[in-house]
Amino acid sequence: MGLAQHFPALIIAILLGIAFLSPILYRWARKTSAPALITALSLSLVMGIVLLIQVHQGGTFYYHMGGWPPPFGVEFKVDFLRVYMLLVVLAVSLWIMVYALKDLEHELKTEMLGWYYSLYALLVGSMAGIALTNDLFNLFVLMEICAISACAIISIKEDRACLEASFKYLILSAMGTGCFLLGVAMLYMVTGQFNYDLVNEALPAAVEQYPNNMFAASSLFIVAFGTKAALFPLHVWLPDAHASAPSPSSAMLSGVVIKIYAFALFIMFYQLFPRPLLDSIPLNEIVLWLSTAGIMFGSIFAMVQVDLKKMLAYSSIGQIGYVFLGIGLDDTIALTGGFYHLLVHALMKSMLFMVAGVIIYSTGIRQIKQLAGVGQVLPLTMIAFTVGAASMIGIPGTGGLISKWYLALGALEVGRPFFVVIILASSLLNAVYYMPIIVNAFMHQETFEHEAKPVPRQMLVTLVIGVLAVIFFGVAPGLTLTLLENAIALFF
Amino acid sequence: MDEATAIAVILFVILFPIVMTPVIMSAGGRSDKLRNALTLGTSTVTFILTISLYPVVMNGEIIQLTLFEILPDLEISLRLDILSFSLAAIASFIWLLCTIYSLDYMAEEHGGSRYYPVLVFTLGSCLGIFLAGDFFTLFVFFELMSLISYILVVHEETEQALKAGYKYLVMTIIGGLALFLGIIITFELGGTVSLGVGTIIDEVTFLSFLAFICFIIGFGMKAGMFPLHVWLPDAHPVAPSPASALLSGVMLKTGAYGLFRVIFHAFSVEVMQANNWDIVLGVLAVITIMLGSAVALTQNDIKRRLAYSSVGQMGYVLLGLSILNENAITGAMFHIFCHAIMKSCLFLAAGAIIWKTGKRLISDMGGVGREMPYTLGCFSVAALAMIGIPPLNGFLSKWTLGLGALDANITVYAIVLLISSLLNALYYLPIIVPAFFEIIGEDKGANAHAHGHGHALNFNVQDVAPRMLAPMVILAISTLLFGLSPINVQFELSQITSWFFLEGGIF
Numbered sequence: 001m002g003l004a005q006h007f008p009a010l011i012i013a014i015l016l017g018i019a020f021l022s023p024i025l026y027r028w029a030r031k032t033s034a035p036a037l038i039t040a041l042s043l044s045l046v047m048g049i050v051l052l053i054q055v056h057q058g059g060t061f062y063y064h065m066g067g068w069p070p071p072f073g074v075e076f077k078v079d080f081l082r083v084y085m086l087l088v089v090l091a092v093s094l095w096i097m098v099y100a101l102k103d104l105e106h107e108l109k110t111e112m113l114g115w116y117y118s119l120y121a122l123l124v125g126s127m128a129g130i131a132l133t134n135d136l137f138n139l140f141v142l143m144e145i146c147a148i149s150a151c152a153i154i155s156i157k158e159d160r161a162c163l164e165a166s167f168k169y170l171i172l173s174a175m176g177t178g179c180f181l182l183g184v185a186m187l188y189m190v191t192g193q194f195n196y197d198l199v200n201e202a203l204p205a206a207v208e209q210y211p212n213n214m215f216a217a218s219s220l221f222i223v224a225f226g227t228k229a230a231l232f233p234l235h236v237w238l239p240d241a242h243a244s245a246p247s248p249s250s251a252m253l254s255g256v257v258i259k260i261y262a263f264a265l266f267i268m269f270y271q272l273f274p275r276p277l278l279d280s281i282p283l284n285e286i287v288l289w290l291s292t293a294g295i296m297f298g299s300i301f302a303m304v305q306v307d308l309k310k311m312l313a314y315s316s317i318g319q320i321g322y323v324f325l326g327i328g329l330d331d332t333i334a335l336t337g338g339f340y341h342l343l344v345h346a347l348m349k350s351m352l353f354m355v356a357g358v359i360i361y362s363t364g365i366r367q368i369k370q371l372a373g374v375g376q377v378l379p380l381t382m383i384a385f386t387v388g389a390a391s392m393i394g395i396p397g398t399g400g401l402i403s404k405w406y407l408a409l410g411a412l413e414v415g416r417p418f419f420v421v422i423i424l425a426s427s428l429l430n431a432v433y434y435m436p437i438i439v440n441a442f443m444h445q446e447t448f449e450h451e452a453k454p455v456p457r458q459m460l461v462t463l464v465i466g467v468l469a470v471i472f473f474g475v476a477p478g479l480t481l482t483l484l485e486n487a488i489a490l491f492f
Numbered sequence: 493m494d495e496a497t498a499i500a501v502i503l504f505v506i507l508f509p510i511v512m513t514p515v516i517m518s519a520g521g522r523s524d525k526l527r528n529a530l531t532l533g534t535s536t537v538t539f540i541l542t543i544s545l546y547p548v549v550m551n552g553e554i555i556q557l558t559l560f561e562i563l564p565d566l567e568i569s570l571r572l573d574i575l576s577f578s579l580a581a582i583a584s585f586i587w588l589l590c591t592i593y594s595l596d597y598m599a600e601e602h603g604g605s606r607y608y609p610v611l612v613f614t615l616g617s618c619l620g621i622f623l624a625g626d627f628f629t630l631f632v633f634f635e636l637m638s639l640i641s642y643i644l645v646v647h648e649e650t651e652q653a654l655k656a657g658y659k660y661l662v663m664t665i666i667g668g669l670a671l672f673l674g675i676i677i678t679f680e681l682g683g684t685v686s687l688g689v690g691t692i693i694d695e696v697t698f699l700s701f702l703a704f705i706c707f708i709i710g711f712g713m714k715a716g717m718f719p720l721h722v723w724l725p726d727a728h729p730v731a732p733s734p735a736s737a738l739l740s741g742v743m744l745k746t747g748a749y750g751l752f753r754v755i756f757h758a759f760s761v762e763v764m765q766a767n768n769w770d771i772v773l774g775v776l777a778v779i780t781i782m783l784g785s786a787v788a789l790t791q792n793d794i795k796r797r798l799a800y801s802s803v804g805q806m807g808y809v810l811l812g813l814s815i816l817n818e819n820a821i822t823g824a825m826f827h828i829f830c831h832a833i834m835k836s837c838l839f840l841a842a843g844a845i846i847w848k849t850g851k852r853l854i855s856d857m858g859g860v861g862r863e864m865p866y867t868l869g870c871f872s873v874a875a876l877a878m879i880g881i882p883p884l885n886g887f888l889s890k891w892t893l894g895l896g897a898l899d900a901n902i903t904v905y906a907i908v909l910l911i912s913s914l915l916n917a918l919y920y921l922p923i924i925v926p927a928f929f930e931i932i933g934e935d936k937g938a939n940a941h942a943h944g945h946g947h948a949l950n951f952n953v954q955d956v957a958p959r960m961l962a963p964m965v966i967l968a969i970s971t972l973l974f975g976l977s978p979i980n981v982q983f984e985l986s987q988i989t990s991w992f993f994l995e996g997g998i999f
Contacts, residue, residue, distance in 0.1 A: 393665065394672070395639065396632040402563070405676065412680040417699060420676065424669040431665040436658070443646055443654060477563065 007051055008063040008076040008132050011044040011086070015125030019118045026114025034101050037117045041094040041124065048090050048128075052083045060490070062134070070135070070195040077134035077196075080487030084339070085131040085263050092256050092346045093124045096354070099462040100248030103357050107246040112156055119156070123149040123252065127260045136184045136194045136272075139264065143180065147173040147228070150257055154245040165240035172237045176227035183220035186213045187272075196272050204274050214273070218283055221268050229261035231287075231324055232294030235317045239301075242313035247357025250309060254316040255350035259342045262323045266335075269327065270491040288328025292422050294321035299429035308368050309356050311433060312349065315392065318426055319345045325419065326407060332492060334410020336484045341403035343480065344473055348388040348400065351466035355385045358459055363450045368437060373444035377452040382441045384463040389434035391470045394427045399473035402481075498548045499557055502570050502623050505538050505580070509616030513609045520605030528595050531608045535591045535615060539584040542577075542619070549577040556625050556688040566679070568632070569625030571687050574992050578825065578985045579749050580622040582832045583742045587615045589963035590734040590741075593840050596960045597734055597847055603647060607732070610643045614738070621746045627675045627685040630753070634671065634746060638664040638714070641743060644735040645727045656726035663713055663723040671710030671750075677703035678758050687753060691760040696767050700759075704769055707754040708776075715747025716803045717810060718780040724803055725787075729795035733843020736795060740802045741836030745828050748809045756993045761816050774814035778908050781807030785915035792853050794842045797919060798835065801878065804912060805831045811905060812893050818990050820896025825986035827889040829974065834874045834886060837967035841871035844956045844964070854923055858930030864955045868927050870964040875920035877971040880913045885975035888983065 003010075018040040025033035054061070060079040067073070097120065104113060126146040133139050151173065155166035188194065190210045191202035207214050223234065230238040238258070242250045265287075269278060278284075298318025305311035322345070326338015358381045359365055359374060375382040391398035404423055411419040473480065493501075512534045520527040548555070555572040562568055591611065598604050617640065620633030642664070646657035677699050679685050682692035693700045713720040724744075728736050751773075755764055764770045784804025791797040805827070812824025844867045845860055846852055861868035877884035890909055897905035955961065974982045 394669075396635050401672075404672075405563070405566075408673070408676045409680060412677065412699070417677070417702065420673055424673055427669055428666060432662065435661055435665075439646075439654070439658065439661070443649060443657075475562070478561070481563065 004050055004054065005063070007047045007054075008078055009065060011047050011090075012125050012129050012132075014040050014044055015121050015128060019121035019125060022117035022121060023114040026117065033114055033117055037121060038094070038097060038101075040121065041090065041097055044124075044128065045087070045090040045094055048083065048086045051078055052087065054078070055080055055083050071193055071198055074138045075134040075195055076132045078132065079490055080483060081263075081339070081490070082131050084343075084483060084487055085260065086128055088343050088346055089124065089127045089131060089256055089260065092350060093120070093127075093252060095462060095465060096248055096251050096255070096350055099251075099354050099357070099459055102456045102458045103248055103354075103361060104246065106361050108156060109158075116153065116156055119149045119152045120252070123153065123257070127256065130260050130264055134196050136187070136196065136199065138194075140177070140181055140184060143177055143228070143264075146257065146260070147177060150253060153249040153252070154241055156249075157244070157246050159244075161240070161244040165237075165244045169237045169241040172227055172234075176224045176234075178224075179220045179227070180224035183217040183224065186217040186220070189213060196267070199272055200274055203277060207277060214277060215281060218268075218273065218281060221265065222283065222286060225261045225265035225268070226290065229258045229265070229324075230294075230317050230320055231290050232297055232317060232321065233290075235294065235298070238317060239310055239313040242316065242353075243307060243310040247309075247353055247360065250313070251350040251353035251357070254313060254353060255346045258316065258320050259323065259346060262320060262327070262342065265324075266327050284328050284330040286328075287324050288419075291321040291324035291328050292419065294318060295325065295422060295426045296429075299426045299433070303429065303433045305433075306368055307366050308359070308371065308437075309353070309366065311368065312352050312356060315430070315433075316345075316349055318430075319349065319392070321426075322403065322407060322423070325423075326410065329407075329410050329414055329416070329419065331410040331414045332485070332488050333413050334407055335488045336481060337403050337406025337408075337410055339484050339488070340399075340406060340473075340477070340481060344391065344399035344403050344470070347466060347469050347473070348391045348398075351384055351463065351470065352388040352392075354459070354463060354466065355381050355388065358455055358463070361459070362452045362455050365450060370450070371437060372440040373448035375441035376444070376448045378455065380460055381455065381463060382438070384467050385441070386438050387467045387470055389430075389438060391474065392434060393431045397471060397474050399470050399477070402474060402477045406481075493544070493548050495548075495553070495555060498545060498553075498555055498572065499570070501541050501545060502555065502557075502572055505541050505584070506570075506616055506620045506623060509534055509538055509612045509619070513613040513616070516612055517605065517609040520608065524599075524604065527605065527608055531612055532591055532595070534612050535584070535588045538615060538619070539588045542580050542584040545572060545577055546581075548572065549574055554688075556686075558625070562628075565684055566628055567626060567686070568629050569686065569688075570623050570629070571625035572623060574985065574989050575749070575752055575825075576622050578982075578989060579745060579828070580619050582829055582982075583618050583622065583745070584615070586741050586832055586836050587611075587618075587738065589966060590737050590836065590840070593737075593843075593960050593963040594732075594734040596957050597843060598732065601647075601732060603649075606643065607647060607735075610640055611735070611738075614641050614644070614743070618742060618746065622749060624687075626687055627678065627753070627758070630750065631668075631671050631675055634714075634750070635668050637743065637746065638668065641735075641739065644739065645731050647732050647735065648730060650730070653730040656723075656730045660723045660727040663720065667710045667713035667720070670706045670713070674703045674706030674710060674754075677706070682758075687757045690757070691763070692758050694760065694763060696763060701767075701769075704754070704759065707750070707758065708773070711747040711750035711754065712776070712810075713747070715744055715751070715806045715810065716780070716784075717747070717776055717806065718783050718803075721780065721784070721803045725791075725796055725799040728799040728802065729793060733795075733839055733846065736799075736843070737836035737839035740799065740839055741832045744802060744806055745832060748806065748813075748824075748828055751810070751813055752993075755813060755816075761994065764816060770814045770816055773810060774902075774905070777807045777810035777814055778905070779807075780804065780810060781908060781912045785912045785919070789915065789919045791919075792855055794845070794852060794854050794857070794923065795839070797854065797923075798838050798842060801838075801916070801919070802831075802835055804916075805835065805878070807912075808889070808893060808909070811908070812896060815893075815896050815900045815902065815905065816994075817896055817899050818994055819892050819899055821990035821993060822983075822986045823889050823891075823893030823896050825989045826885075826892060826983055829982040829986065830877065830885045830889045830971070833967050833970045833974070834877045837870055837874035837964055837971070838878070840960075840964045840967070841867050841874070844960055845871075847960075848954070848956055857923065858926040861924070861927035862951045863953065865951060865953060866955045866961055867964060868924070870961075870968040871927075872924045873968040873971055875924055877975070878920055879917045883976040884971045885982075886971070888975050888980075
């Protein structure tokens, strides 16, 4: 194996390394900083693919940081689901970065670009770490890095709305991390371990002695990850933060960052807590109803928005609900659907935010009302919007249908058709707020009166890639679903 | 024709129009002539190839073919049987005629470069619905057709059209989601949604009832069934007339087709009758018939009246499906044929009147028949067929449906048929009679001089061009031909369909 066995650590090292280099490169060799970041992201993506091949050939394996086995050292675990998460994070962030290179020039002050690259690499690196780590304390550290860099890529725009939103995000996010730390402390108190597997082994014995510790820890975890992933009713920070941020940041935050916490909650429930203990507390039921409320309210709030990016942000609250719905239903098929939706939503929501970015770049419009007729000047962009919206609604041929199919099938499998109705009702709501935009964009009678700057080809190409990806995952979901089914089977 | 060729033909008729869509779109940018020729060529080729499947179907072969699996046990597949063929044939026939009609009609309208590609694309997706081999494939094509035909509905881009289009869009999505729920429950209960396995659900539980209701909502919405018909009277009239003819004449039938498949494939006649689901359908059908006809009476806009009439007429098909005996199914199936022919003829004629004179209101149409005798002649024939005057085809379908109702000992249904025929007469005759016999304008003055004696009804013929007239004439002749002719292909197909479903075989 040679070098390849160090890939789990190398991915993170490369990304954190480039985070340190970016500002320096930007200061002294400006032209190389962007290509360096792209190279680092591509390189880590390639390594991620190699990891997938390794897992496929040799099954789950562990990586000990510095050669120290647990409980002394930090351990990384590489299994199907983690590699899947890793690949989603790396691929989507590479894709967004390609778009961002053009968009940021327009949105940020020039001297800020180097810092943005640095923060971006830090964010991606920490998320890759969250995906792979098998250690509670390490997870805490990575969550902090992730939270701070996420706040920073919002506030970097330095206007009033951004600062306000990122401050709100920072406070709530810190509260979330605080809850997590408290939960970890509860568990550490009774088990003396940080490693997931060791905690898992020690818990059944410890719980007999201290029954309340695990209950407290589990509820703290729901609050912690719920806040970070914008699970209803802890979503209050999200609309402001995602709407005011620069478009690539919005795409990144809505598309990827909230997902990684949903994944982390899944790991807590299904890997950290022993199954019999998990069944003794109605945790899944809580998540299930919160996600249902999120799905409905997210969509309802989205309907009344006048700002395009704010609407997309509220829509994210509804959509992250689907991922949690999969966790809440506690069924392999529903989980497959939830995690498939995680990927599909990462693609389509990022794409929609990019579309919003292109519209702002070209015409400066943010209000939905003013978008009437925009299809005349930005046809390709609005086609991308149409495909993204179609996938949100779950039109056949797009990825959204497949994830809804699996979620609905899972809900029926556990005998709860009510949640199928919820899924469909929210699809209808999605249609109600996405359709008028599309219709107005293309079917407007008067000519479009705002000026429209030409859009750089690089931005359009990323949109086209997004369209193709959304359609690809709607038409040929087979491989990904097989991967996910194998991945989730390991947790049952 | 062997099976391999038949499969190739099936694939071709679905994919050819879809593939031609971008070609026609790009041709539209260069020359209108080329675009029109391509559109005409596409629908002609599709029609001829669809018809060429006739011997295969009449041999009693059922072709069921899986193209690929999209998810485990969920596939994209094709199926050709007697029902698929019948609907595909009538759809491509009407499509061809409407395309010919469009050539002149759309020449002076805007947005032809958008209209023709959409027309062709919906043809492909419509044939996809009829030739789908499982409910999922059917659903995919159903959504494609419904969403794309939105562009036809709002073609005029007036405020009224956009409003109607929005209503259409919302209802379509509700219907699509209901279908999705129905299909997913069917899949969960039966493990498959293929049309090739016979009855998928034979146990009756809450879930299977839910699935049934969802299918009724999804397909009933498309078929304009009460209380989901609300979009139809708005959406059909605002479209350009040839598109209205297609929407009312063919696309409504996809809903009825879906219900055929649901009743005979997802469930079975026994399940339907054992749980009184047929009565649910029957009651809805009666309300649909009565409501459609009654509201049509009150409409003054000719296209709106026709659209409401469509609601009532689709009720007949639903009624036949709820009675579920040999005559009733034959009647329902034959009425699908009849209504496709009659209603598209009526819409094309109404379109010709509007195109030529600009008159949309029935109260203004007095004397129009003397200017456009051929158009109004076709209109009259089709309207009489609607009323059910022998020997036109509408009579035959009502007769068969009535027989079915009496066979099943439900006299009420037969009475409903009679009352609705009366209503049909009440709203169609007031269009025809004044159009030929009312004296207006200059005529009136001239006749006053003649002391009211011997009204000279002056014919001042300014009818539409032959390319618009021909489709109407063909359709009008068809109503006569398929009502009178001793070798009535459509009626035979309907009878065979009925045997096929009720007795499980063609012969």
